[in-house]
Amino acid sequence: MSDISESVAGELWGREGFREDPYIAAETLEETGDAPAVILPLAAWLGLDESIRNNTNRKIGVSVAPGESIDPLLPLLDTIPLIALQFPAFNDGRSYSKADILKNQHQFKGELRAVGDVLIDQVAYMLRTGFDTMKVTHAVTLTRLAEHNLHDAPGYYQPGRGSHTVPGAYSWRRVPGA
Amino acid sequence: MSVKVLTANRLTDGEAVWLGANGEWLDHIDGALVARHAEAVAALEEAGKAAIKSNLVIDVNVIDVEERGTNLYPLRLRERIRQLGPTIRLDLGKQAEKTSANAA
Amino acid sequence: MYRYDEFDHAFVSARVEQFKDQVERRLAGELTEEQFRPLRLMNGVYLQLHAYMLRVAIPYGTLSGRQMHKLAHIARRYDRGYGHFTTRQNIQYNWPALSDMPAVLDELASVEMHALQTSGNCIRNVTADHFAGAAADEVADPRPYAEILRQWSSMHPEFSYLPRKFKIAVTGADRDRAAIQVHDIGLHLKKNEAGELGFAVYIGGGQGRTPMVAKKIRDFLPIEDLLTYTTAIVRVYNLHGRRDNKYKARIKILVHETGTEEITRQVEAEWQAIKDTDLKMPQQDVDAIDNYFRMPNLPQRPEGWSQLAISRKADPSFARWVDQNVTPHKNPDYGVVTISLKPIGGIPGDATDAQMDLVADIAEKFSNDEIRVSHEQNLVLPHVAIADLRIVYDLLLTDGLATANAGLITDIIACPGLDYCALANARSIPVAQRISERFGQPERQADIGELKIKISGCINACGHHHVGHIGILGVEKKGEELYQISLGGSGDEICTIGDITGRGFSSEEIVDAVETIVDRYLQVRTDKEENFLATYRRLGAAPFKDALYNETANAA
Numbered sequence: 036m037s038d039i040s041e042s043v044a045g046e047l048w049g050r051e052g053f054r055e056d057p058y059i060a061a062e063t064l065e066e067t068g069d070a071p072a073v074i075l076p077l078a079a080w081l082g083l084d085e086s087i088r089n090n091t092n093r094k095i096g097v098s099v100a101p102g103e104s105i106d107p108l109l110p111l112l113d114t115i116p117l118i119a120l121q122f123p124a125f126n127d128g129r130s131y132s133k134a135d136i137l138k139n140q141h142q143f144k145g146e147l148r149a150v151g152d153v154l155i156d157q158v159a160y161m162l163r164t165g166f167d168t169m170k171v172t173h174a175v176t177l178t179r180l181a182e183h184n185l186h187d188a189p190g191y192y193q194p195g196r197g198s199h200t201v202p203g204a205y206s207w208r209r210v211p212g213a
Numbered sequence: 214m215s216v217k218v219l220t221a222n223r224l225t226d227g228e229a230v231w232l233g234a235n236g237e238w239l240d241h242i243d244g245a246l247v248a249r250h251a252e253a254v255a256a257l258e259e260a261g262k263a264a265i266k267s268n269l270v271i272d273v274n275v276i277d278v279e280e281r282g283t284n285l286y287p288l289r290l291r292e293r294i295r296q297l298g299p300t301i302r303l304d305l306g307k308q309a310e311k312t313s314a315n316a317a
Numbered sequence: 318m319y320r321y322d323e324f325d326h327a328f329v330s331a332r333v334e335q336f337k338d339q340v341e342r343r344l345a346g347e348l349t350e351e352q353f354r355p356l357r358l359m360n361g362v363y364l365q366l367h368a369y370m371l372r373v374a375i376p377y378g379t380l381s382g383r384q385m386h387k388l389a390h391i392a393r394r395y396d397r398g399y400g401h402f403t404t405r406q407n408i409q410y411n412w413p414a415l416s417d418m419p420a421v422l423d424e425l426a427s428v429e430m431h432a433l434q435t436s437g438n439c440i441r442n443v444t445a446d447h448f449a450g451a452a453a454d455e456v457a458d459p460r461p462y463a464e465i466l467r468q469w470s471s472m473h474p475e476f477s478y479l480p481r482k483f484k485i486a487v488t489g490a491d492r493d494r495a496a497i498q499v500h501d502i503g504l505h506l507k508k509n510e511a512g513e514l515g516f517a518v519y520i521g522g523g524q525g526r527t528p529m530v531a532k533k534i535r536d537f538l539p540i541e542d543l544l545t546y547t548t549a550i551v552r553v554y555n556l557h558g559r560r561d562n563k564y565k566a567r568i569k570i571l572v573h574e575t576g577t578e579e580i581t582r583q584v585e586a587e588w589q590a591i592k593d594t595d596l597k598m599p600q601q602d603v604d605a606i607d608n609y610f611r612m613p614n615l616p617q618r619p620e621g622w623s624q625l626a627i628s629r630k631a632d633p634s635f636a637r638w639v640d641q642n643v644t645p646h647k648n649p650d651y652g653v654v655t656i657s658l659k660p661i662g663g664i665p666g667d668a669t670d671a672q673m674d675l676v677a678d679i680a681e682k683f684s685n686d687e688i689r690v691s692h693e694q695n696l697v698l699p700h701v702a703i704a705d706l707r708i709v710y711d712l713l714l715t716d717g718l719a720t721a722n723a724g725l726i727t728d729i730i731a732c733p734g735l736d737y738c739a740l741a742n743a744r745s746i747p748v749a750q751r752i753s754e755r756f757g758q759p760e761r762q763a764d765i766g767e768l769k770i771k772i773s774g775c776i777n778a779c780g781h782h783h784v785g786h787i788g789i790l791g792v793e794k795k796g797e798e799l800y801q802i803s804l805g806g807s808g809d810e811i812c813t814i815g816d817i818t819g820r821g822f823s824s825e826e827i828v829d830a831v832e833t834i835v836d837r838y839l840q841v842r843t844d845k846e847e848n849f850l851a852t853y854r855r856l857g858a859a860p861f862k863d864a865l866y867n868e869t870a871n872a873a
Contacts, residue, residue, distance in 0.1 A: 101560075126355070126438065128478025132555045135475055140590050156356075160474035175352075186335065189327040192468045193475075194595040203324055205602045206595060207469050207544060210324070225344065226414035227368035268346040272364055272739075289796060291735060295366045299736035301664055301746045305397055305412075306367055 122151030138165030163195035221270035361432030378406030389673035496808035521572030621703030666694035734774030743791025784808035
């Protein structure tokens, strides 16, 4: 078990499986040299000059802690390649609501990433609320993801994204696609 | 004088148990390992951590008891209720058992 | 009643399989307790003082005879022959082994029941008026909406890691029997001037360490907006509720600190953004759920009233029971029967396996196969023909279930307290038992009239002491049990939090103290029509404090 989790540690998970993470995380842009894809904390990202943020030569994503508001990002969503919502503890659920707001109310088209202490039982919830990728530290979660065991329910009682998007017997239910 | 013993609940069925002088987890407080000074208390705490790791018990606590003759009398009502069973159902819990045969 | 369809069955089975796997991994040592604890809590498994405890959800307190028989079977086979009905309309088993949990959950699933979301920081079992669908004073049955909310809140991806637990209650009558104003969301189903159904929406009520009466944030919400509006409320709470302090994490604190006006603005703004999404309910879906809860086809039984008159005259005990425990039904040939789980000197809310089987049998024969659990820890037979009251009474009498005390001073709510609960600081049940014995004489109870005593063994207030006409809170002081009294609380439509009288009373003193309060009430009430709460509201705490703490003045 631990072999698998070690082999994929530090990689990025998406529906297709694990892959190399093209982004590097940093506190400031200065310390990233000329890395082509960078993730900065919200304050640092907001402090960037607009011309730098909109520079098309490199991707500059933004990382948001659970206690930080996404409101300042909302007018700028078209220019953001990636938003990383953090899960520093598995029981802090604020980032789920932010994911839903970003994807469904504001049609964020960039990559929405979950970062942190993610339990396997939460992965399906994250996909449903709109996350595209995950950067996970939890060893059991990594192992199960590598085995593609997502703990998905046979159906959901709420509309959402991910694997179950076909309306069921009632308007609020969703079942797997054909 | 108040001394200390180590108590917990058994993983499989949640039964209240006490660490015995023989190193086994006992169904009754009689025969529990009594710590009379700081080093012994520290040893109890270490034994508790080891027991959690070996997945035998959960919710491990060091509690205050008084030695009354040959009996151990927990100072908190909570612990006395854990030792005996619900005070309103004398037919249930450890108080209902006729013998006090210890089993690990 | 709602019946599971394939979707529900598949959902619950998958959850049971998942928990089985988790229990096996735990017993095999592959999961630590730290990893397992949140998983077992999600499945209703707690650790108490003597053993594990399993809390089984009874959605909005409604169950069938078959389900009650199953609860009896579980009590017999996996527990010690009894269960405890709670103020959340659930049932708790006090002695199941962890290794038996998967089997118990399988048994529950076979009768469309589960233990999901009976713990954890998620949306808990939705509660409703226990007379729903039967009471004569009802505007509409709240259970279809409770069922819709149950479905929508089941394993909600966005709302499974809230700051704290979240409780929703729904009532469909002006007389609030579901205590909606002490819930995180309280919904009052009513009709507007055009005769359309909708909800008055209350948020931020709750008991515990900081008791609060809920604030009304919307007077009329159309039915179709139920799920969008609820989503908006819970989303605002999920984003902004405090997570720095467990005791300040409920929505009541957010509402209090933000202010009702501002929180209402935030909810409404969020709702505007989502009100026309997929969660807006088409009428056909509401109708489909509503269909499950249609009033059963009850045969006409007009002969009952003359029979009742004769039986009443012949047996004063039966007459007392009818007066106290039978409530008017929508159909004049029928009544709603409260089965008291408060025998004099007994343990509030406990029922043996045999009693559960008996209630199930009676329900199957005489109550259209329906039973309710009330938040007052009693059982209810919602559809009993007046003509059958006598036989139902006689059957209940055979196993101690015909106590005629619904709503009286011995109909006490009490949490399990320190006799079972790992969180408790003091015992609740023995206090309830002694009060019950003190006032158990039928004439005395009848003279005192409606009086709700509610007892909690710790500040979490599972025994609803804040809304007791007389509330009792057990605390631990210098290793001894001490009981604080509060007066004038009420969980109904005029909701108030009780006022603490002053210093607490020892275990020996507490019953005398309650008697002192009751005696003073009898002295100062205008007449028998003025019940304890009305007298307290008229006079305030002064005469009662005087009686409690001023012995010389009390001598007269």
